[in-house]
Structure formats: structure tokens, C-alpha cells
Amino acid sequence: MNFGSDNSSGVHPRIMAALAAANDGSAPSYGRDALTEGAAGRLREIFEAPDAAVFLVGTGTGSNALALAQLCPPWGRIFCHETAHIETSESGGPAWMAGGASLALTPGAWGRMTPQALAARIADYPQVDEHDGRNAVLSITNATEWGTVHDAASVAGLCAVARGAGMAVHVDGARFANAVAATGASPAALTWRAGVDALSLGGTKNGCLALEAVVFFDPARAQDFAFRRMRAGHLWSKHRFLAAQALAWLEGGLWLDLARHANAAAAELAAGLRNSGHAPLAPVEANEVFVRLPRAVIARARAAGLRAADWPAAGDDEDRGTIRLVTGWTTTAEEIAALLAVL
Amino acid sequence: MNFGSDNSSGVHPRIMAALAAANDGSAPSYGRDALTEGAAGRLREIFEAPDAAVFLVGTGTGSNALALAQLCPPWGRIFCHETAHIETSESGGPAWMAGGASLALTPGAWGRMTPQALAARIADYPQVDEHDGRNAVLSITNATEWGTVHDAASVAGLCAVARGAGMAVHVDGARFANAVAATGASPAALTWRAGVDALSLGGTKNGCLALEAVVFFDPARAQDFAFRRMRAGHLWSKHRFLAAQALAWLEGGLWLDLARHANAAAAELAAGLRNSGHAPLAPVEANEVFVRLPRAVIARARAAGLRAADWPAAGDDEDRGTIRLVTGWTTTAEEIAALLAVL
């Protein structure tokens, strides 16, 4: 009963096979190989963005931090949800890579900002002179850290506020595939058509070994990004092994199949929880379920093999705590049934 | 005839097999898995350093930059050879990660500093007051960028100078296996026994997919390093796939077998070049051969399939240029023979 994280799953067999296949003979290093060109091309097609600049890296924090450093001046302010991964879980990486930028936290139910809340937060920082720093970037996580998603209209609404304030827009898409699967929107509709400048697209949580892509829809936005990636140590020398993952992950829509599987597992789990009187806290729209349970029940489930993170939430008390249940491409009906049986 | 870089080789079959084997079921993420513990333990054994702090990352620049940032204060100066990779090829990453540190370049024949040259360079920066910055770290590349190696006595001699000046010592060991194979010294003798504080140990050039280890021989030196690695985006979530590479690479001495193969190939190539009247420029001690050739010959060899980097060197002229020939774990006698035949 592994609901601890989509990072604890392994690598999809087709992706592992692609790594082995890519290991045939030598290839130019540092991304000058044919697979890398192919992967970038494939991403451009999928995003309907023939000019997009595409960069592959190995980790989500690397992807987020580098993308934000590219969009934000050192004196800039990055607006994000108060539960955004870039705020809670990256040890300050993005602000550091941007040269000492800052994050402006925005509230919102279950991981989602509203345009109104964003506008209010921006208004907290009037732009009078150099004391004020620069309101520079909006970063939206999609799917969010609370397992909800922004559909295309929601992304567009937030982008409109950001652009109206002269800001660029970044999407932390560590679970972007889940958002695409959940909304049915096209990748383009969830990004550049809605006003997004750069996407950190996550593969690692969704079947890859270590693969994230940074996509700048307007290549002018990517100027000198290669230097940033290099000096941060995020340019793989045997780059074909990033590209091979990307190609296999995207091939035949595997990335979305895996995301749909994870989302469906979460929905099934949520339904089961509701039936057993434990309705999830947040809307279950992607691959995460948050549920408040008697602490004794949580302990019993763990004793029976459950892996799940504690996720303290407002309303928890001495007797009842909240846990996060993450489904992934490997989650089975048996795991779900076993968990529901224990609860 | 692929002599372009040891980065253009693929992954050794035993390492690729280990990745596949590691992909069985789920595992805790972020290095809390059993393979990671095993890999760290194995490195401690090999280095006879039971307390060493071991961190795995995916790239050599990440490994160098993070290790140096750990050893060097922001106002510090890192002494290195003027051809050191951290100076020439990392786009300023190490100095940046160290908070704006600087490199003090030291000359020396064929990539090697002498203790005398190092001492003279340190003397260029008297330590009177806060204007002067801090002479903080010595970074030795071993094997060097010119294919030479430092034996244990040479490392110890440099460390003595550095320690006498109150400095810490780092080894850029992107090709450390080649240095061990070339010198016959133990890993411990080439590092902590000689006075080295931290080693960036490279696997990627020597049969791995993406694997480098940062080893701090005194764990007190590693305090808070985990934060550095995390915020720089160098903590892999599916960390077992770093560890699996390490274990397979070290298993049964594979790492040294591969290095010996590469070194032997370079020696064979050098001998052939000498026989054909093209004596290598620098002593061939590891897996790199630098040779000055008529430019017409270089062009002909490339037309025949040679991959090798131009490596401009003092003494080149209009008619004759220098190239770098790198051998690796995949280099075959046929490739060498073919190259010698073309020349």
C-alpha cells in the first residue's frame, strides 16, 4: 500500500527499455545528439509550439529554479500559492538561483489561487520606486500541491492578472500530465494559449527515472538559459539518456495514459473513502487524496503496510490527523482495496 | 574512431542491468532507500574512511560546485591549475555556488601544479585584512585535464602547502578512477591520507549513466551539505537509480577495470603515435593523448571518421594543430589501429 509519493514508484518498462536502447554505441555529449533533437521536436509538436526552446534536466527543483531564475530579476518577486512546492520544499533554491529574489505568498482554497486573491496580493506591493523591488513572475502549480487542478480558463484568468501587472508566468508542472488528463485540455491550452511563458514539465513522478523539461514558448525568453543550466550543473554529459526517457514517455501518449491511470486510482480511492465515511478534505481532481482520519486508524493502517505522509491541516486535533495519499502509474486496484479494507 | 570524449561512450552493461534490477517495486525517495545506504557504505570501505559523508549527484559540475561551495566561504579564493575544468568549462558554477568566491589560477606543466608554484601563487595574496579575501581552498584535478596524474606523494606535497596556509583541499576526480589505476595507489592514499578533505568522484565518464559522488572524509566538513544539494536541485527523488549505478560500478572493482582499460588504450595509442613519428605532447599517464599533427592529417582523419576535439596549444601554427584523443571503457584495438592507419 504505497501511497507515500509518486517519487517512490519505479520507472515504466517502456522507458527503461528506451534507456537500454539508447545505450547503443557512442553519441555526442551535452545534448548534441539525435535523441535530444528528437525529444525537443516531439515536445514542440505536443505543445503546438514550433519555436519553443526546450531544455531537459534531471530534477524538478532544478527545473523550477532554473526556469524562475530565467524569468525573474534578482530584485524580483515571484507570486505563488502559499503551499507551492517552490516555497515549502525546495530549500530556497528558486529565489537563490534568481539572484536573491523573493516569493510573495498568496492564499487560496486547496492550493488554488483566484485572480482576485492574486490581484490583491500584487496590490500589496505598489511599484513606486527602487525600494519596492519588482513584481516579476507568477508561478502556478498545476496540478496543485493539494491535488486540485487549474483548467485552461483558470490558468488564463491568473495569467491575465499577472500580465496586466507586467509579470511573466511560470507553471510548475511536476504533475502537469495529471492536469492535462484531468481537464481534458490540450497542453497548449493549459500553457501558452492561456498566457504562460515557461513550463517546468515533470516526468519523474510519472514513470521516468529522472526527467524534467523546461519549455519556453517564446524562444526569446530563453536567451542564455544554456549558461544557467550549465553552471548549475544541470547539463547532463550523457544527455541522450534524458532524451531517451522523454521520447519513450511521450511516445503514443504514454505520459497521459500513466497520468490517467493515477488520476483514476485517486478517484477510486476517494470514492471508497467517501463510502466508508471518510470524505477527502480537498476536491480529488488529480492523483492526490487528502483525508482526515482518527489517528488510531492511521496507525493501524501503517502497521498494516500503508505508506503515506502526514499532512497537518487546519482542523486536525489530538484525535484526528490528515494524511496525503498519492496514487501513481503503478497503483493497483488491490492496493486501494487493501487500504480501504484496513480503514 | 570515437576519441571525442569519455562522455560520448554509453553505459556499461552491468550498470545498465543494475538500473533495471533496481526498478523492482517501490522504494523510499530522496536517498532513504537501501541501495543508497549500500552505496555509501561501499564507498566508505573502498576509501577506508568509515565515517566519511557520501552524497550522490548526477553531474560533474554539480559535484565540483557543491563540494567547493561547502569548503569555501563567499569571500574565499580557490587555488587551481590554470587549465582546471572548474576554471575553463563550468561557466563559473563553482565560484557562484560558493557565494561569489574566486579562482586563483596556478601554472604548471601539463596540468600539474608543483608545491613551489602553488606556494608562490598563495604568496601573491597576503592575508592582512578584510580587503584580501581568504585563501581558502586548493582544488587538484586528478587525473588532470592534460592526461597526467598526481601520485600520492604529489597530492601530499600540494596538500602540505595548502594546509600550511590554512586551506582545505578538494580533488576534482572526474577521472579519479584513471588516477588510481595509473598510480596503483589506494583511493585512501590519493585522498585523505594525503590531506584531501573532499573528493568529487566521477562515474559518468567511466561507464555510468549519470553518477558522481561527493565524499567528505571528515563528516564534520559536510554539515548542512544536504541543504546545498537540495536547493541546487541535485537531490534526485528516485535516488535509488543513482545508488544502483554506484554499486554496480564499484562491484568487483569494475570501476578500476574500466579505467585500466581506458588507460591501456591510451598507452597503446601513444605508442603507435610515437612509432609513426607523432609523439604525444604531454606524458600519457591516464586516458588522454594530446598530439600535434599537420592540419591536413587531422582533416583527413576526421573525414575518415575520427571524432576528437581541437585542443589549441602553445606551439601550434598555421600548418600544425593539436588534438585531444580520449580513450574510454569502450575503446577497441580496432579503433586505435584504424586511427593509426589513417595517420
Add this chain to the structure above:
Amino acid sequence: MNFGSDNSSGVHPRIMAALAAANDGSAPSYGRDALTEGAAGRLREIFEAPDAAVFLVGTGTGSNALALAQLCPPWGRIFCHETAHIETSESGGPAWMAGGASLALTPGAWGRMTPQALAARIADYPQVDEHDGRNAVLSITNATEWGTVHDAASVAGLCAVARGAGMAVHVDGARFANAVAATGASPAALTWRAGVDALSLGGTKNGCLALEAVVFFDPARAQDFAFRRMRAGHLWSKHRFLAAQALAWLEGGLWLDLARHANAAAAELAAGLRNSGHAPLAPVEANEVFVRLPRAVIARARAAGLRAADWPAAGDDEDRGTIRLVTGWTTTAEEIAALLAVL
């Protein structure tokens, strides 16, 4: 009617005279002169901290940013009030100088945090592993940005929470003299006796030309601070002219006399406003008065010569806005009367 800022006042005649007097002959540069030693000694006496490390700089942002960089690791989090100057008005300087640290904003009425609010905010950032960054520093502004003050008990209460969480404590004392004058507490009681590690003590707003002091009560906390100050360009070469200001400002308690004058002027202004039906928004405890007025009245007052900053506050509307009235060592009864007459 200059209530725009205490920065728009000039230099007290005794301080200007001290500058002229210091200009007699030559003196060692970079703080090795006798006046500097004298100023440091005088501050140690006043703070009853014979071992304190004292550094003079020219600006408040320099003082804050350097002090916080000293206390906070790059992966650290600095807790401060959401209206703290380091958050709103320093263009990200402190977080940048600390190597990419972040600020965690804490709410509280009229610029003051409560221990409860601080504890709750710290609890938002559990310290599990390297993803979480480090809860590192509490920064208290005293007097606050809303013209209120923390008395010794209030400082101690906040420090207790911070220290309980393993954090260091900084005071932004741009208006520290006003806080001392307002509370009647000793400088020691408001700082190290309450648990404060470092103070940025402001002279510029209180009669100096350009003078701030960074005081570390435990000199061990100041290790290598001189390098930070130097590389940031905050070590004056003609350092005696910082020290001369400090000595004259402290001489005979001038610093507190000037602060008392400013506080009394604010109290008089507040009383007048109350009498005229315009009660200040925030408690008037130091040298700032915030008042909501009909916008037409504000415009009329400005037309009549009022200088005061707009200070948008919750509750403002189309008809009524809030302004900030800052009194200083130069504020006269005539200015106050003139303003009250206009209103």
C-alpha cells in the same frame, strides 16, 4: 510642514561640528583610527556589553542586510512582520546578501508580532529534512513601521519563541532610539538581555548624516563579518567620519534627547488630531502618526505645504485615505500647529 520622513531632516549641528572637528589632519583609513575605537567603546558602554563587536556603516539597508546575512545561512528563513522594512522597502537586499535566504512574513496588529503569531508561523515550517530549509532568524523592528514599540518584555517574549526554535534574533533599530526613549528601558534591556543577538542601530533618521551601527553582542557571532562588510562596499575608507558622527550623536545622550523630541512631537500631533476628530489609526508610541482623513483634506493640506506619504491601509475608501506623519528631531511646535490648523 515636513512630516514626510525623518530622512528628510538634516544633520544635528553638534554632529556636523564633529565632522568638521574630525577633519583635522590625517588619520589611518578603514577604521583603524582612534575615533572609531572610541565610538565602538562608547557603544559597548551604552549597551553594557563590553565584548560586543561593533561595525559602522552608512545606510540602514546595508546595516540590516549585512547583519541578517551574518546570522542566516543561505537556506535559512528570516521571520519578520509582514510590514517589516526588510520585506517592503529594501528591494530584496537582506535575502540576497544572505545567499538567497527567504523571509517568512508574520501578521500582527500595527507592526507588532505576538509570540503566539510568531510560534504559529514557525510551525508552518516543520523542520523535517533538507527540503524544508532552516528556520534561522527572527527580525524584530523596534520602533515598528507603524510607530508602535516593543518594550523589553515584548522583545523577550518574541526572543523566547525564536530561541526555543533554535533561531537567532536581529533587531532592525532604524528607530531604536525612539524605542528606548518611548519605553524607558535600557538599551541592554531591549536587546541582549531580552535575547537579541544583533542590532542594526540607526543614526541617520535621528540627526546623523549617514550612520548606522551593527552590534553583535556576542563577538563570536561576528566572525568574518569584516569580510562581508568589505565586499559589499560598506567599509568606508575615511572611516573616522562615520565614527565622529557616532561619538557626537551618543555624547551626553544626544541620541535619546533627539528621539524624545521626536516622540513628544508625535504625541502632541496625535493629541491635536484627536481633538480635531481625527484619531490616529495606530497607537502613537514613537515618532510616527498614521491618520485617515478625507482625501479632500489631504489635498488641501498638501497644497498648504504638507509633506507626508500616502500610506494605504485597510479601511481606506474612495473618500478617505491614510497618510503617515513622521516627526523628527527638527519638528517644531509651529509645524504641528500649522498642520492642525489646515486640517
Add this chain to the structure above:
Amino acid sequence: MNFGSDNSSGVHPRIMAALAAANDGSAPSYGRDALTEGAAGRLREIFEAPDAAVFLVGTGTGSNALALAQLCPPWGRIFCHETAHIETSESGGPAWMAGGASLALTPGAWGRMTPQALAARIADYPQVDEHDGRNAVLSITNATEWGTVHDAASVAGLCAVARGAGMAVHVDGARFANAVAATGASPAALTWRAGVDALSLGGTKNGCLALEAVVFFDPARAQDFAFRRMRAGHLWSKHRFLAAQALAWLEGGLWLDLARHANAAAAELAAGLRNSGHAPLAPVEANEVFVRLPRAVIARARAAGLRAADWPAAGDDEDRGTIRLVTGWTTTAEEIAALLAVL
């Protein structure tokens, strides 16, 4: 006999008087006052650069570091002489403020680079790809750290090389007035007409209290510089006191009169030294004299009241060492005679 540094001199009476005069009444803070506008205008006139962007700060390191940070990307390389102050004496400030840039040191007799040496050094860093960083800025010190000067042709020759390599040009003009006085060239001829983008113009060593100006001849180069200055803590709140210094220093050519005085004193001192058999090491062109003397003589002179820095130079030995004698606006014929008498 104060030949220790031009920083140990005091403030010229006319400048001190201007500070007192500026202290009349209140003035807008942060550079929005009339004196600041006047000072910027005066500098634009003197440099015949009506569009130049002018920023005042209080220290030379602040001025250099901020100017270079503005011109150099984080992955950039700043070429400078190996004895440049930014390399030897600023504790890494410029490279840090530029986001982790690096300095590429260039040799040259007595503090001067030649175009050939600069071109050779640039050629050390071919610009192939992102590994290589960016050759970004040339920084020329004028007058140099060895008391020599670059005339307009020399500056133009270096600028031509830099511009040919796509680089911007900065002048560290801590002693720029001395260079103008020595060469007789116009300020414009020594800067923008020769190809210079930004000048750090020093007043502190030349009669001011704490005053440096950063001048960008093309205002487009200064975009967002105000944010850099602010967050580094280099925007004075009582900014009129920077501007008042500038105005008095420039008024009636005082800045050049003072520089001429210092230069003449150095020439007189050099002549005296030559007459007494102690010919200066380097050409004496500005206000510094370097002379090798028997160590016993140096000791005797110090015992007699000489203040001068040891300045170790190639050729020193056990018996003879080199000292630096700096003349300033306060140097008197008596001081020179007294020194010569002792020697």
C-alpha cells in the same frame, strides 16, 4: 610624513563647507533633491554626455562592484590587470555582486595592459558553447594601481580589443582625476569617446568625505541599476550630502586642481628620490611613487614618522624592500623634504 594612502587625508574645506551649507532645512530623501539633480547635471556637462545616467554612492568598492554587476552577466568574465583593485582588494565584491562572475587576470608592466596582452588573454577563453562562460567586460583602472596612467589612445586601444570581442568596458576611476590631470585629456576623451561604457569616478581619495559616482554614458546601459544600488544598501537616504560633496568637488575645477597638486607632489618626490639615488620602480605619472630601499632605511624613515605601505615587488630581497608613497591633495613640500632628508 603621511604617504600611506590618499584615503588618510581629510576633506577639503570647500567640500566640508558645502556639507554644512547643504544642511539647511529639509530636503526630499533618496536622491529626489535639487542638489542631486544639480550634481548629475554637472557631471553630464563635464563629461560632455548630456544623456548619461549618473548615480552617487559612498564607497569605491560599492561603485566598482555595482557598475560591474550591471555590465556583466552572472556567467560572465571580467578582464582586468592582475594588480587591479577589484582583484586584489575588494574581497571578491565585484564578482559576487555580478552573480558569481569571474575575473580573468591580464599581465602588463606597471599596472597597464597592452591591447596585445588583452587580446591574448581573451583568446584563452574561446567562446564555443555554454561551458565557456561569456567574455563580457574589460575593466581598466585609470590611473593604475602602479601610479601609471592610460592616455586616451591607450584607453581607445584597449576598448577596441574589448569591443571587437563583444565586451563592454568599465573604468575603475578611483583616481580618475589624477589621470585627467596627468594626460591633459578631457574626461570624455578618456571615457566614452574612447569606447568606455561605465565609469566609477572616485572623489573620496581626492578631497571628498565619501563620494563616488557611477556614470553610464549610454543611459540604456543603466536600466534597473537603481534596484541594484538600493538592495546593496548604497542608496543614501540623506542623499543631498553626497550631492553636495560632488558639486563642491567639481566646482571651479577643484577636483582637477587637487589632482594636479597630488600629481605634482609625486613628481617632486620622484625627482628627489632620483637625485638621492633611489629611482622609483615604476613611471611616476599620477600620485603614487614606488621605490625600493634598503630595509634599514625604511625602518629609519618610519621611526621618523613616515607612513607608507609595504608593497612587495619582484626583485625585493632580504636587504631591500619596496614601499608605496602616495601623495594627495594635502601633501606639502615640507613633508616631501622631510622624507627626502630622512632617506
